[in-house]
Amino acid sequence: MSIFPADSSGRTERARAAQEVHMRQLSGVDASFLHMEDSRMTGHVGGLIILDPSTAERPVDLETMKEYVAARIPALPPLRWRLAEVPLGIDLPYWYDDHDVDLDFHVRSLALPAPGNQQQLIEQVSRIHARPLDRAHPLWELYVIEGLEGGKVAIYTKLHHAAIDGKAGRMILSTLLSPDPSCPAPQPPAEMPASETRPSEMEMLTRGWMGLLGHPGKSVELMLKGAAEWQKSMQHFGYAALGEARTKMLDNPPVPAPRLSFNKSMTARRNWAYGTVPLSDVKKIKESLGCTINDVVMAICAGALRQWLLDHDELPEAPLRAMVPVSIRTAEQADTAGNQVSAMIAELPTHLTDPLARVEAVHASMSRAKEDFAALPAALLQEFAQFAAPAAAELVARTAASLRLADTVALPFNLVISNVPGPREPLYYAGALMEANYPVSMISDGMGLNITVQSYRDNMDFGLISCPELIPDLERIIDYIVAEAAALAAV
Amino acid sequence: MSIFPADSSGRTERARAAQEVHMRQLSGVDASFLHMEDSRMTGHVGGLIILDPSTAERPVDLETMKEYVAARIPALPPLRWRLAEVPLGIDLPYWYDDHDVDLDFHVRSLALPAPGNQQQLIEQVSRIHARPLDRAHPLWELYVIEGLEGGKVAIYTKLHHAAIDGKAGRMILSTLLSPDPSCPAPQPPAEMPASETRPSEMEMLTRGWMGLLGHPGKSVELMLKGAAEWQKSMQHFGYAALGEARTKMLDNPPVPAPRLSFNKSMTARRNWAYGTVPLSDVKKIKESLGCTINDVVMAICAGALRQWLLDHDELPEAPLRAMVPVSIRTAEQADTAGNQVSAMIAELPTHLTDPLARVEAVHASMSRAKEDFAALPAALLQEFAQFAAPAAAELVARTAASLRLADTVALPFNLVISNVPGPREPLYYAGALMEANYPVSMISDGMGLNITVQSYRDNMDFGLISCPELIPDLERIIDYIVAEAAALAAV
Numbered sequence: 001m002s003i004f005p006a007d008s009s010g011r012t013e014r015a016r017a018a019q020e021v022h023m024r025q026l027s028g029v030d031a032s033f034l035h036m037e038d039s040r041m042t043g044h045v046g047g048l049i050i051l052d053p054s055t056a057e058r059p060v061d062l063e064t065m066k067e068y069v070a071a072r073i074p075a076l077p078p079l080r081w082r083l084a085e086v087p088l089g090i091d092l093p094y095w096y097d098d099h100d101v102d103l104d105f106h107v108r109s110l111a112l113p114a115p116g117n118q119q120q121l122i123e124q125v126s127r128i129h130a131r132p133l134d135r136a137h138p139l140w141e142l143y144v145i146e147g148l149e150g151g152k153v154a155i156y157t158k159l160h161h162a163a164i165d166g167k168a169g170r171m172i173l174s175t176l177l178s179p180d181p182s183c184p185a186p187q188p189p190a191e192m193p194a195s196e197t198r199p200s201e202m203e204m205l206t207r208g209w210m211g212l213l214g215h216p217g218k219s220v221e222l223m224l225k226g227a228a229e230w231q232k233s234m235q236h237f238g239y240a241a242l243g244e245a246r247t248k249m250l251d252n253p254p255v256p257a258p259r260l261s262f263n264k265s266m267t268a269r270r271n272w273a274y275g276t277v278p279l280s281d282v283k284k285i286k287e288s289l290g291c292t293i294n295d296v297v298m299a300i301c302a303g304a305l306r307q308w309l310l311d312h313d314e315l316p317e318a319p320l321r322a323m324v325p326v327s328i329r330t331a332e333q334a335d336t337a338g339n340q341v342s343a344m345i346a347e348l349p350t351h352l353t354d355p356l357a358r359v360e361a362v363h364a365s366m367s368r369a370k371e372d373f374a375a376l377p378a379a380l381l382q383e384f385a386q387f388a389a390p391a392a393a394e395l396v397a398r399t400a401a402s403l404r405l406a407d408t409v410a411l412p413f414n415l416v417i418s419n420v421p422g423p424r425e426p427l428y429y430a431g432a433l434m435e436a437n438y439p440v441s442m443i444s445d446g447m448g449l450n451i452t453v454q455s456y457r458d459n460m461d462f463g464l465i466s467c468p469e470l471i472p473d474l475e476r477i478i479d480y481i482v483a484e485a486a487a488l489a490a491v
Numbered sequence: 492m493s494i495f496p497a498d499s500s501g502r503t504e505r506a507r508a509a510q511e512v513h514m515r516q517l518s519g520v521d522a523s524f525l526h527m528e529d530s531r532m533t534g535h536v537g538g539l540i541i542l543d544p545s546t547a548e549r550p551v552d553l554e555t556m557k558e559y560v561a562a563r564i565p566a567l568p569p570l571r572w573r574l575a576e577v578p579l580g581i582d583l584p585y586w587y588d589d590h591d592v593d594l595d596f597h598v599r600s601l602a603l604p605a606p607g608n609q610q611q612l613i614e615q616v617s618r619i620h621a622r623p624l625d626r627a628h629p630l631w632e633l634y635v636i637e638g639l640e641g642g643k644v645a646i647y648t649k650l651h652h653a654a655i656d657g658k659a660g661r662m663i664l665s666t667l668l669s670p671d672p673s674c675p676a677p678q679p680p681a682e683m684p685a686s687e688t689r690p691s692e693m694e695m696l697t698r699g700w701m702g703l704l705g706h707p708g709k710s711v712e713l714m715l716k717g718a719a720e721w722q723k724s725m726q727h728f729g730y731a732a733l734g735e736a737r738t739k740m741l742d743n744p745p746v747p748a749p750r751l752s753f754n755k756s757m758t759a760r761r762n763w764a765y766g767t768v769p770l771s772d773v774k775k776i777k778e779s780l781g782c783t784i785n786d787v788v789m790a791i792c793a794g795a796l797r798q799w800l801l802d803h804d805e806l807p808e809a810p811l812r813a814m815v816p817v818s819i820r821t822a823e824q825a826d827t828a829g830n831q832v833s834a835m836i837a838e839l840p841t842h843l844t845d846p847l848a849r850v851e852a853v854h855a856s857m858s859r860a861k862e863d864f865a866a867l868p869a870a871l872l873q874e875f876a877q878f879a880a881p882a883a884a885e886l887v888a889r890t891a892a893s894l895r896l897a898d899t900v901a902l903p904f905n906l907v908i909s910n911v912p913g914p915r916e917p918l919y920y921a922g923a924l925m926e927a928n929y930p931v932s933m934i935s936d937g938m939g940l941n942i943t944v945q946s947y948r949d950n951m952d953f954g955l956i957s958c959p960e961l962i963p964d965l966e967r968i969i970d971y972i973v974a975e976a977a978a979l980a981a982v
Contacts, residue, residue: 061604105760110615111602113552113637124601131622136758146604147638267627269596 023084023096026162031092033161034083034135036444040268042132043162044139046440048125048274048463049155049429050148055181056431060153062109065144068430069107072175078163079106079172083135095163101138111147121148122272122475125156129440129465130270139163155429156440177427177434257414258316260309262448266467273464274438275478279455281489289356291363297419297453297460298322298348298366299359300488304480305415306350306358311476319361320348321413323447324369344369345413355488415449416441422456439463514575514587517653522583524652525574525626527935531759533623534653535630537931539616539765539954540646540920541639546672547922551644553600556635559921560598563666569654570597570663574626586654592629602638612639613763613966616647620931620956621761630654646920647931668918668925748905749807751800753939757958764955765929766969770946772980780847782854788910788944788951789813789839789857790850791979795971796906797841797849802967810852811839814904814938815860835860836904846979906940907932913947930954 026034033043053060073079081095112120124145133139139160146153164172257263277300285296302320309315324344346369349361418441427434438461439452448470454461462481466474517525524534544551564570572586603611615636624630630651637644655663748754768791776787793811800806815835837860840852909932918925929952930943939961945952953972957965 108614108618109604109611111604111638113600113602113635120600123599127599134759144604147602268625 023094025094026092028092030162034093037132040266041444042130042442044129044133044158044160045164045442046125046129046156046158048121048438048440049157049434050436050438051153051155051429051432052435053151053153053432055428055433058431060144060430060432061146062107062144064430065109065142065155066103066107069142069176070103073101073103075175076172078159079138079140081163082138083162085135098138105137106140107142107144109144109146112145113147116147116149118274121145121154122274125154125440126270126272126468128156129158129272130268133158133160152435153432158440161442177429179425179427181428181431181433257321257412258318260316260320260414261312261314262466262470263414263446264448264470265445266443266448267469269468270443271466271468271471271474272440273474273478275462275482276436277460277462277482277485278489279458279460281485282460285359285485285488285491289359289363291359292366293421293455294324294419295359295363295366296488298324298346298362298417299355300481300484301417301451302348302350302352302358302362303355303484303488304477305348306352307480307484308473308477309350315350317351319352319365320350320415322346322348322415322417323413324366325416325418348414348417355484356491359488413447415451416447418450418452420452420454422454424455424457426457436461441465443467514585516585517583521653525584528623531757532935533621533933535620535624535649535651536655536933537616537620537647537649539612539929539931540648540925541927541929542644542646542920542923543926544642544644544923546919546924549922551635551921551923552637553598553635555921556600556633556646557594557598560633560667561594564592564594566666567663569650570629570631572654573629574653576626589629596628597631598633598635600635600637603636604638607638607640609765610966612636612645613765616645616931617761617763617959619647620649620763621759624649624651643926644923649931652933668920670914670916670918672919672922672924748812748903749809751807751811751905752803752805753957753961754905754937755939755961756936757934757939758960760959761934762957762959762962762965763931764965764969766953766973767927768951768953768973768976769980770949770951772976773951776850776976776979776982780850780854782850783857784912784946785815785910786850786854786857787979789815789837789853789908790846791972791975792908792942793839793841793843793849793853794846794975794979795968796839797843798971798975799964799968800841806841808842810843811841811906812904813837813839813906813908815857816907816909839905839908846975847982850979904938906942907938909941909943911943911945913945915946915948917948927952932956934958 037043051060058064069079077097080097080099080101082098083093084096085093110124112124128141128143133141139162141158143156144153145156148154159172282293282296282300285291285299286293289296301322305320306315322345324346344366347361347365349358349365352358352361418439420439422437434456436459437454437456439454440463441450441452443450443465448466450465452463452465454463462478464474464478468474471477528534542551549555560570568588571588571590571592573589574584575587576584601615603615619632619634624632630653632649634647635644636647639645650663773784773787773791776782776790777784780787792813796811797806813836815837835857838852838856840849840856843849843852909930911930913928925947927950928945928947930945931954932941932943934941934956939957941956943954943956945954953969955965955969959965962968
């Protein structure tokens with residue numbers, strides 16, 4: 001299934017001209033999400049949307065979803081980008097725009113066996129999410145999952161972080177979802193760029209050598225192996241904010257985080273858990289205690305993790321430390337692509353027994369962490385980047401790894417907690433009401449737990465990801481999160 | 492879900508003693524199925540069984556299948572073997588017996604969305620089959636696929652060829668399947684060997700060095716790269732029959748096969764197609780023409796491929812050449828493990844227009860090919876090894892590749908056709924009648940089509956595998972196979 005009708009007349013010439021215009025080189029940060037991938041680590045992020053198909057005129061199935069995506073993909077360049085790697089790895093790879101995206105490959109379907117419960121959905125999503133994307137195609141997949149209890153349909157999407165930064169992620173969601181249940185397909189742009197031909201190996205090699213001539217030191221750095229070298233090249237290619245944060249970390253060695261059972265090397269497997277907390281409960285706590293919504297989310301996580309650590313007889317005396325991704329995008333950068341994210345490290349008061357004291361302690365800890373970012377406009381700290389969040393998580397984790405290697409500094413944090421404000425109004429996917437939107441994020445060695453939260457309508461949707469060898473009972477943490485929120489709201 | 496109840500008393504000592512007895516090193520041929528794996532090539536074989544659950548007392552679902560497999564796995568050592576690779580790759584890897592097989596990992600389920608037709612089943616099986624097995628676990632997976640039209644259930648199994656030779660494959664099938672629909676679970680052996688502990692990296696390294704001392708030239712050969720070197724080491728480690736065949740090939744350079752569109756490099760994707768031909772039709776042709784069942788199978792394939800090649804305007808003047816795996820296991824070798832297989836190369840008379848003339852030509856070609864194996868007992872040529880078949884295919888393909896590399900000899904064959912006689916009596920899987928048993932085999936670069944046939948009850952079940960970039964319309968070939976069989980039977 002091709003997106004655009006074939007245009008046999010003069011296409012080669014047009015494609016060649018277009019190639020000059022549209023081919024784009026990945027930044028060092030974007031490429032890092034490709035380079036990090038190995039037999040255990042993947043560089044993609046995902047999301048699971050629960051739909052109520054009863055509001056849609058047509059069934060939500062494989063065929064209607066292919067039509068729906070086909071109508072929107074002209075407005076979604078990152079879903080058409082194919083990777084062209086430079087032979088011998090002498091330069092950063094390029095994207096080229098391919099209009100012959102094979103939707104039969106990208107859009108897939110399966111069903112849950114009866115009864116189609118939450119545990120079965122979790123097993124399927126965990127298994128699909130653990131698998132790497134195929135680099136011979138644009139780096140995304142979409143699964144229509146039928147057979148859920150109550151006649152619901154789930155849509156799992158997997159997008160590679162090398163192609164999807166925060167801006168692109170929001171654009172994709174806002175293009176695929178509509179506040180209008182009748183969801184007319186967007187008109188394709190009047191002037192569609194011609195499809196680009198895949199550059200030959202020789203062309204890519206030539207580009208690579210040309211790039212080398214321009215940056216003689218670049219390839220040497222790229223070819224250096226090891227975390228310390230990786231980090232040097234990361235700094236070389238920009239990512240200034242993290243570079244500053246790192247300098248600050250070196251000047252003021254961070255308080256080491258207590259080492260927990262999930263702060264270890266992971267396997268290739270993943271497990272995932274999800275749950276929902278009413279936004280009204282969170283707001284009630286926020287208003288009665290005079291803190292932020294994010295403070296409440298962090299305090300809920302602290303209470304849940306405390307209980308889980310007690311269950312496993314490994315509650316440390318010191319508080320846990322959480323990495324919290326924040327956007328550092330300024331107004332001037334609003335239209336630029338690339339990962340404009342950094343991170344704060346905040347204490348999670350798992351050592352405190354009183355739930356209210358935990359909220360106060362989080363509030364104080366977050367205020368201190370924000371002061372470390374005083375040079376940045378305070379308002380920006382509230383704008384959490386949705387899809388970019390794991391980027392910061394990963395980069396900080398890698399930085400931590402390289403610091404450990406270089407300076408034997410201890411683990412700076414135990415887990416990532418990312419809170420992404422989302423839309424309040426109901427959204428529709430092919431006419432079907434979106435009931436929930438659960439994040440499926442990423443973990444890495446030493447950072448075996450990620451909690452990402454997205455608000456939507458009157459709920460906060462939690463998605464937890466780990467590795468079953470590190471946290472076999474991940475669903476217990478989400479149960480404790482839901483219970484902690486209810487307990488705090490009842491105080 | 493562990494297979495054996497934990498035995499805390501003295502297990503370490505018993506395990507250590509057992510390790511001396513049960514740890515086994517892979518042969519060079521077995522290990523070759525691991526070494527061949529890369530981002531496009533996998534070393535496993537599969538099968539798809541269609542069950543009628545209406546004959547079973549309990550539903551055929553994930554939970555009953557886990558119980559069923561758990562009851563049988565004590566009698567199936569290869570399903571408990573975990574791989575222990577020797578650090579630095581200085582020696583062949585070992586298997587160790589692990590009784591803590593995690594059936595929650597190995598036994599999985601999914602369903603087809605409605606209507607659950609053949610095309611949907613094919614898409615799921617193709618996708619699952621394309622993915623490599625996880626080497627951190629014993630090298631097998633079993634999927635219960637529900638939601639098929641007519642209330643049927645499919646079981647897809649994936650087994651790594653490094654662990655499963657022909658004998659082991661037949662043993663697994665005969666242990667999992669039963670001619671008795673009430674299928675009592677087999678009694679576990681009175682004396683179960685204790686589970687073996689995974690050897691440490693240091694132990695494996697020590698074993699590797701010890702092995703090196705015994706075979707000083709071995710590691711050097713193993714570390715040599717390239718197909719020619721691989722083939723040398725393959726000969727070094729035995730596989731005498733193929734070695735002889737190769738010598739014969741070098742003495743009498745084989746007739747090159749015409750190069751077709753599917754004799755190219757493949758991608759990581761697979762497509763699969765299946766279909767059934769009535770055994771009565773095949774027997775009718777066999778008896779009226781005085782040939783063998785295998786001759787008829789080959790002639791049916793020749794007719795189908797001729798039509799497909801005509802459709803694609805690439806019918807060569809010369810006949811196609813098919814590699815046909817044969818067992819060379821002697822009566823004395825009946826109890827030995829390892830791949831006792833070789834291969835014949837026979838002409839497929841795709842150049843002949845008359846269906847009956849094609850049967851006669853196949854019969855003559857197969858007779859000539861068998862004469863090349865005159866030194867082997869003729870009766871053995873009929874005993875086709877079921878699971879070992881792709882082993883021969885792969886090894887001959889690799890040999891072909893190395894010959895091309897070394898001597899620029901042309902492609903010796905276009906495809907693999909493997910015909911595996913199976914049981915006539917009905918068999919049951921957890922009480923559910925097995926209706927069909929379709930093979931899901933493997934392909935490799937240059938050998939982009941494999942046709943494997945298994946007989947069962949009154950049918951011959953065909954399974955075709957390719958890569959969608961090489962043969963996008965694979966289902967058309969199976970349609971032509973079914974039509975050719977019907978046409979021949981009607982003559």
